[in-house]
Amino acid sequence: MLKQIPLADVHRALGAKMVDFGGWEMPLQYTGILDEHRAVRTAVGLFDVSHMGEIEIRGPGALDLVQRVSTNNAAKLADGQIHYSGLLYEHGGFADDILVHRVSADHYFLCVNASNQDKDYEHIVSQNRWDCAVENNGSQYAQLAIQGPRALETLQKLTPAPLADIRYYRFRDGEVCGHPARIARTGYTGEDGFELYIAPAHAAEIWNALLEAGRDFGIRPCGLGARNTLRMEAGMALYGHEIDASITPLEAGLEWIVKWDKGDFCGRARLEKQKAEGVRRKLTGFEMRGRGIGRDGYEVRAGGRPAGWVTSGGPAPALNKNIGMCYLPAELAQPGTAIEIMVREQPVEAVTVPIPFYRRPK
C-alpha cells in the first residue's frame, strides 16, 4: 500500500499522473514536464513535496548531536539560518543529504529525504550521547515549494511576513493564509523561491490559495518530473543517484559541506584518509555531442573502455541540450574530456563539462 501525501486527492482532481516514488504516491506531472519546467524558469511553479521527512533535535546538547552526525559546521548557524549538509556513516558514505535549520540554540529542524527518513532517524538516535530529544516528525508536516522568479510575489499575497527580508538560506516562522507556517527561502530548482512547512490539515487550503495567487503570473502545479529536470540542470545531487552510502562528499564534489575545522564527526577519519590519498573517482557533468540521451545507469566509456556510469541524465529543457552527471576516474573527470555514453549498446559521443549546467540570471 502506497503512503498517501495529504494532497493526493487534490492532485488527482488536477489531472496529475501519479506514480510510486519510494513508497509514496506522488504527482509525476500535470500539464507536462516541459511546460512545468519552463514555468519555474520563467514565472512560478508550485510543488507538493510533503513526502520529505522532518527530524527535530531538541535539548541543551542539540548542537553537539547535529555536529556529530553532519559534515557542515552548525556552530556557524544563527537562529533562522539554514545550511546544506551531509549526514554520513562512520565509513564516510552518505546516509543522506539534508537541510539543517537552526530554530534556536537548543532546537534544530532537519529536512531529510523521504525514503531515508526512518534510517536517518535511527542513525541520529544511535549517535545521541547528549540526551537530546530526537523526533521523527515527517507526518506532522506537509511541505510545499514555490519556485521561480515570481515566487516571492505569489507567496507575498498570502502572508504578512516581509518575504524580501528573508535572505537566501534563511527562514522565519509566520503565517500563510492565517495558518502557522515555517517559511524558508530554499529550493531544489536553481531558482529563487520558498519552501513552506505547514500542518497537513491546512495543506489543501494553502495549495489552492497559492495556485490562485499565482494565476496572473502563469503559475503551474509541478510534479516530480520537472523537479528532477530542474535540479539536474542546477547540478544538485539526488540521493540514490549522485550520492548514496557508497559515495563520499569528496567524490561527489561536495567537499564544500565538509568543514575540517569543526572537530570530530561521523566519517571524518575516512574522509581525511581519502583527502590525503586523493579521490579515485569523481562526479562530473557531461553534454551529449552525438544523437541520443544518456540516462541514469548507462555505462560511460573512455577510449572504448568502461570507465564509469551515469547517475542522472536527460534533456535540459532550459538549455536545449542533453546533459547528465556521471562518475569517472579522477583523471578523466576534468572538463573537456571526450567520453562515450553507451545508449542501447551503441557508443554515443559526449564531453565532460562543469557542474552546474544552469545558473539563474542575477
Added chain:
Amino acid sequence: MSYPDNFRYTKEHEWILVEGDTGTIGITNHAQKELGDIVYVDLPKPGAAVEAGKALGSVESVKAVSDIYSPVSGEVIEVNELLATAPEKLNEDPHGAAWLVKIRLSNPAELDGLMSAADYQAYLGE
C-alpha cells in the same frame, strides 16, 4: 482523440495501417499521453529487417525511454524524417503526420493477431 477504424493495434500501443503490401507504423494516442513530452525518436534505417513483436526503435520522453515493437515482420522501406527534427509532433499527431516507418510486409497473416479499434479501446478501458 479517436482511434481510426482502418488501423490495427498492438497491446504495446503501436498501430499499423496496411495498404497493399505496405504497412505504416506509429504509436497510439494513448502511448504518447503515457510517455509525456517526446524529445527524441530512434528509428531503423531503410532496408532494415523488422520482426513481429521485436523492438524496431525507441521513443524518448523527457522522463524515460520506451521501445517501439513492430506489429508485423517485414523490411523498412521509408522512415519519417520529420521526427528527427520535430519529435514533439508525436505528441501532437500520433495517428497522422508523426507516423514512424513504412514497411513491406513479409507475412501478412500476422495482422490477424492484432486488435481492431474497438478491441483496442476496450483493452484500454476507454
